[in-house]
Amino acid sequence: GNSVTQMEGPVTLSEEAFLTINCTYTATGYPSLFWYVQYPGEGLQLLLKATKADDKGSNKGFEATYRKETTSFHLEKGSVQVSDSAVYFCALSSYYGNNRLAFGKGNQVVVIP
């Protein structure tokens, strides 16, 4: 079945540091890949997505590239801000799964001024 694996544990870093959150997946067929973000006290919001191999999703300075050969969709941002503190979820959907999202466990990111 479809599954998503995110790196373990929270991520704490200083403002303006480089952020990487690893995400790998297992899926039937050709899934679409997503990063969702949950800011404190708010609901899940789509951050970016990619629907086919080699596509790059980007938004708010975040980027992720759909790598079929390594089944990965790592999230990166070159210079984080305190306002980027949130929980980040990697997810996939595929036609074979009724397009429902399968989520990773999420990573809490804390950016210190």
Next chain:
Amino acid sequence: GAGVSQSPSNKVTEKGKDVELRCDPISGHTALYWYRQSLGQGLEFLIYFQGNSAPDKSGLPSDRFSAERTGGSVSTLTIQRTQQEDSAVYLCASSNRQGASGNTIYFGEGSWLTVV
């Protein structure tokens, strides 16, 4: 409406009582999903509706959980005889087209259920 709307936003109930959680999806969205978010379990899929029918109920954790959708719009998730382990945030989401896995799924802010 502009977004997915859920009610109540917070609910405290006694163990053994029944609860109903409501979801109003984005207007025109045919696909509707319920998820549960709890500490240690992450985001769990519960049920998927396409129109008024539920082709995938595989995530419902027990027969105490049921859901329906009427008029291709509003959905209600019902939990009977609530248990403490049902305490979680219940998230509703909707999407505007079946059969396209790249469609964005939009989430509501959730209903926070606490069973005491």
